[in-house]
Amino acid sequence: MSFTDATLARFAKEVAKYPQDQKVSAVMACLAIVQHEQGHVSREAEEGIAAYLGMPAIAVHEVTTFYNMYNTQPVGRYKLNVCTNLPCQLRNGQTALEHLCGKLGVQPYGTTACGTFTVQPSECLGACADAPVMLVNDRQMLSFMDNERLDELVEMLKKA
Amino acid sequence: MLDLSKFQATGRETCFHGRHLDPQIYAGLDGTNWRLADYRARGGYRALARILGKGDGEAMTPDQVIAEVKLSSLRGRGGAGFPSGLKWSFMPRQFAGPKYLVCNSDEGEPGTCKDRDILRYNPHIVIEGMAIAAYAMGIRTGYNYIHGEIFEVYQRFEEALEEARAAGLLGERILGSDYSFQLHAHHGFGAYICGEETALLESLEGKKGQPRYKPPFPASFGLYGKPTTINNTETFAAVPWIINHGGQAYLECGKPNNGGTKIFSVVGDVNLPGNYEVPLGTPFARLLELAGGVRGGALKAVIPGGSSAPVLPARTMLDCTMDYDAIAKAGSMLGSGAVIVMNDSRCMVRSLLRLSYFYQHESCGQCTPCREGTGWLWRLVDRIEHGKGRPEDLDLLDSVADNIKGRTICALGDAAAMPVQGMLKHFRDEFVYHVEHKTCRVGQTA
Numbered sequence: 001m002s003f004t005d006a007t008l009a010r011f012a013k014e015v016a017k018y019p020q021d022q023k024v025s026a027v028m029a030c031l032a033i034v035q036h037e038q039g040h041v042s043r044e045a046e047e048g049i050a051a052y053l054g055m056p057a058i059a060v061h062e063v064t065t066f067y068n069m070y071n072t073q074p075v076g077r078y079k080l081n082v083c084t085n086l087p088c089q090l091r092n093g094q095t096a097l098e099h100l101c102g103k104l105g106v107q108p109y110g111t112t113a114c115g116t117f118t119v120q121p122s123e124c125l126g127a128c129a130d131a132p133v134m135l136v137n138d139r140q141m142l143s144f145m146d147n148e149r150l151d152e153l154v155e156m157l158k159k160a
Numbered sequence: 161m162l163d164l165s166k167f168q169a170t171g172r173e174t175c176f177h178g179r180h181l182d183p184q185i186y187a188g189l190d191g192t193n194w195r196l197a198d199y200r201a202r203g204g205y206r207a208l209a210r211i212l213g214k215g216d217g218e219a220m221t222p223d224q225v226i227a228e229v230k231l232s233s234l235r236g237r238g239g240a241g242f243p244s245g246l247k248w249s250f251m252p253r254q255f256a257g258p259k260y261l262v263c264n265s266d267e268g269e270p271g272t273c274k275d276r277d278i279l280r281y282n283p284h285i286v287i288e289g290m291a292i293a294a295y296a297m298g299i300r301t302g303y304n305y306i307h308g309e310i311f312e313v314y315q316r317f318e319e320a321l322e323e324a325r326a327a328g329l330l331g332e333r334i335l336g337s338d339y340s341f342q343l344h345a346h347h348g349f350g351a352y353i354c355g356e357e358t359a360l361l362e363s364l365e366g367k368k369g370q371p372r373y374k375p376p377f378p379a380s381f382g383l384y385g386k387p388t389t390i391n392n393t394e395t396f397a398a399v400p401w402i403i404n405h406g407g408q409a410y411l412e413c414g415k416p417n418n419g420g421t422k423i424f425s426v427v428g429d430v431n432l433p434g435n436y437e438v439p440l441g442t443p444f445a446r447l448l449e450l451a452g453g454v455r456g457g458a459l460k461a462v463i464p465g466g467s468s469a470p471v472l473p474a475r476t477m478l479d480c481t482m483d484y485d486a487i488a489k490a491g492s493m494l495g496s497g498a499v500i501v502m503n504d505s506r507c508m509v510r511s512l513l514r515l516s517y518f519y520q521h522e523s524c525g526q527c528t529p530c531r532e533g534t535g536w537l538w539r540l541v542d543r544i545e546h547g548k549g550r551p552e553d554l555d556l557l558d559s560v561a562d563n564i565k566g567r568t569i570c571a572l573g574d575a576a577a578m579p580v581q582g583m584l585k586h587f588r589d590e591f592v593y594h595v596e597h598k599t600c601r602v603g604q605t606a
Binding site: 017018019022024025026027028029031032053055059062063066067068069070084085086087089090091122123124125126127128129130131135136138139140141142143144145149153156157160 | 161162164167168169173174258267268269270271272273275276301303307308309310311312344345346347348349350351352363364365366367368369384425426427428429433434435467498500502506511514515518521522524
């Protein structure tokens with residue numbers, strides 16, 4: 001896969017953070033950029049990043065599959081991650097996940113038929129005092145998501 | 161990006177509630193005053209200027225800075241509680257090649273959410289703390305590894321870095337001195353194990369985050385094989401205050417061997433969950449009161465230092481002060497300062513089940529006792545929770561935990577085993593009840 005100049009410029013900004021002989025350090029950032037632009041990380045994208053950074057494609061694939069947040073398959077337009085770890089569970093994190101799945105008619109890790117939503121349970125987001133907490137498309141963290149606010153969010157995202 | 165701000169935290173609940181006790185790191189914050197000019201108005205970067213001989217008072221040598229941090233008895237705020245000044249003194253000062261400074265902001269220990277508030281509401285205090293540390297150890301390059309799940313905080317930290325660079329507080333010849341230090345932010349992407357310092361280094365090098373054998377320790381073989389010091393975000397954030405007020409003053413606001421304030425994330429069954437910065441040695445009962453007391457029933461148990469710390473029953477906690485030594489003496493650990501409060505409607509089997517799932521999910525798979533053992537623990541607790549437990553399962557749980565502990569490269573194995581053994585030690589009767597009656601005595605459902 002070849003990347004646009006805009007994407008390559010984003011890659012270069014990350015590579016510049018590391019010593020010249022350690023470009024590989026930017027692999028996580030390059031993968032995150034690709035996911036942000038394309039929705040998931042394909043094997044072709046991994047090969048493109050490998051060529052760009054001068055590392056084996058399998059080493060890129062190891063990174064993609066090791067970290068929880070990379071999507072190795074396409075996901076819905078909105079990927080919703082709800083924390084269900086113990087501190088959140090004590091403040092209805094699990095309830096929030098179940099409510100969201102019920103409302104959208106999907107199982108955990110599932111995507112709605114229309115392709116709009118993917119719902120996933122997640123491990124600690126590091127915002128335990130804000131429970132229930134969730135993450136939208138890896139980037140926006142939402143707090144105090146009781147059922148009412150979840151309903152409101154879903155309606156807003158459907159219209160967006 | 162879609163405007164979802166109405167669903168986003170404002171920090172009012174967790175940080176700007178006015179219920180800190182003598183705060184140093186969170187003092188004077190309101191959510192809008194995170195920029196360089198605001199930080200300077202609060203006295204920020206005075207400590208850095210001072211050690212470089214560009215501010216009030218005499219310049220300090222690297223040795224003097226380390227001596228001051230040693231005197232303060234600042235201990236690592238990430239979980240291990242190792243004396244920071246001592247750690248800094250391990251760095252080979254005469255080493256000719258590059259050395260690195262790393263900030264561990266990969267805050268993923270369940271229950272912990274303090275570093276997020278430091279980084280988004282007071283990012284410059286971390287930058288200043290790191291710059292001082294780098295000066296003390298003769299380091300020219302640093303990285304702040306930020307938790308993957310807090311992208312907006314990472315973005316803010318990047319902005320703060322730009323401000324500091326533009327003002328000559330990072331980069332070549334800082335404040336016109338001979339000292340140079342450049343700092344970058346590295347964004348993680350979801351792996352609990354990367355909070356372990358050597359896994360974090362592997363991750364920074366662009367690999368899977370699998371911990372390294374120690375020794376060699378990072379001070380001799382760290383990032384890119386070079387001498388490296390890694391400290392937690394809150395540890396660095398404590399440093400400017402120590403330089404400004406002196407190590408002795410820092411020590412005196414805590415208790416002996418437990419200097420300074422500590423930020424506790426009080427979460428779970430309390431009325432006002434949030435971060436509370438209080439002097440080390442503050443009674444647990446006082447901390448609980450600051451967090452609005454127990455919600456939904458009487459206090460049953462507390463996990464005092466993040467999910468990896470053994471649980472303690474209410475009566476033990478109510479006798480404890482919140483400091484490294486007191487919590488260790490009570491049989492647990494202060495860890496990252498996450499205080500998970502549980503009321504008497506909570507089922508301990510169910511609670512342990514969620515934690516055991518977490519550890520088997522996050523085991524990096526490198527060491528057999530952890531990779532296999534955490535799965536055993538999870539499946540055993542799962543069958544007990546679901547009425548399929550056998551009487552011998554309790555001893556089996558204990559034995560599996562014993563066979564993980566101390567037999568792995570990193571501490572994740574211990575972190576998975578300790579909650580199991582803590583639960584069995586203090587709440588064994590609940591597990592027995594589940595096995596004997598195939599149901600829960602407490603009856604927690606949600």
